[in-house]
Amino acid sequence: MHVELDGAIINGRWDCSTVAVYDGVIDDDLRSRLLGLLGSAAGWQPDAGPDVLCWEREGFRDVLGDKSEGALSWGLTDDALGRLCSQSPTPGPVLELQSRLQLLIDAANPGVACTVCRMPPAALGDEVPPLAANAPTAAEDRAAFNWHIDADPMLLPPSPWTDYYSRYPxxxxxRPRFVTALLYLPAEWRAEWGAPTRFLDTPTARVLETTPSPGRLILMDQDITHSVTAPNALAGDRPRYSLVLKLVVHPPDGGPLITPRLARSEAVLFGSAARKGEP
Ligand SMILES: O=C(O)CCC(=O)C(=O)O
Ligand SMILES: [Fe+2]
Structure with missing residues (x-):
């Protein structure tokens, strides 16, 4: 599935955001190794609940690092997050994920050499890690999962990044495209357990949902308003684990001014994206 939403004219150019859904890019072996990074030991049973040595109850941590009061959901401890984000060395499964994402962007942009990088600290500061994980469960306070954006190059705080690139849509x-890769990590996820990710087409208030499925990968623009939802009671205690990797996709230096694509196929137009050319 490759969907466009949030259609608008920006600087005289028709612009839409993208949500692209990929199955089969992350095979079961890589899925389970990535899930393993969210626990401390081989004996951990992911379906029984988050590993308390790596997870704690906290407010949902969005890109601003807020811990909203009273809304308790599971978040990785600082230590576990540090291990996940480490680049000395980078955990093997994360390296492999990054190289598959580069191949995917190569395939979406034939003949155009785009480069996939982690969101650098120069853009959002050291407080916002480029990797994060979620483990919503049915028992949780649903208010914990707010609508949010991950980041927007137009709304960055002053930083070395804005010194260089300034702010731009x-x-x-x-220009570098701010993209999030979201991965659903449970070994099994049934439709009746719910917990979709929701994407808001702001101009029409219509909501697009992606259904969790083991190893399913979502590539999305970071400025889309979106939210996690909690699983429903049929999921029992089972957490719906997801891994989030914040990326920038650079178009080639000095080449034609292109916007890197997130999928090769033609997009289905959702909500306001279908308004192109309308008065
Ligand atoms: O797990 C999801 O459905 C989305 C997670 C998300 O939006 C985030 O961590 O920023
Ligand atoms: Fe997000």
Whole structure:
């Protein structure tokens, strides 16, 4: 599935955000090794609940690092997050994920050499890690999962990044595109357990949902308003684990001013994205 939403004219150019859903990019072996990074030991049973040596109850941590009061959901401890984000060395499964994402972007942009990088600390500061994980469960306070954006190159705080690139609309041709890779990690997830990710088409208030499925990968623009939802009671205690990797996709240096694509196929237009050319 490759969907466009949030259609608008930006700087005289028709612009839409993308949500692209990929099955089969993350095979079961890589899925289970990535899930293993969210626990401390081989004996951990992911379906029984988050490993308390790596997870704690906290407010949902969005890109601003807020811990909203009273809304308790599971978040990785600082130590576990540090291990996940480490680049000395980078955990093997994360390296492999990154190289598959580069191949996927290569395939989506034939003949155009785009480069996939982690969101650098120069853009959002050291407080916002480029990797995060979620483990919503049915028992949780649903208010914990707010609508949010991950980041927007137009709304960055002053930083070395804005010194260099200034602020610009995401998807501006020739500029780095802010993209999030979201991965569903449970070994099994049934439709009746719910917990979709929701994406808001702001101009029409219509909501697009992606259904969790083992190893399913979502590539999405970071400026889309979206939210996690909690599983429903049929899921029991089972957490719906997801891994989130914040990326920037650079178009080629000095080449034609293009916007890197997130999928090769033609997009289905959702909500306001279908309004192109309307008065
Ligand atoms: O797990 C999900 O459905 C989305 C997670 C998310 O939006 C985030 O961690 O920023
Ligand atoms: Fe998010």
């Amino acid at each position: 995401n998807r501006d041709p020739g």
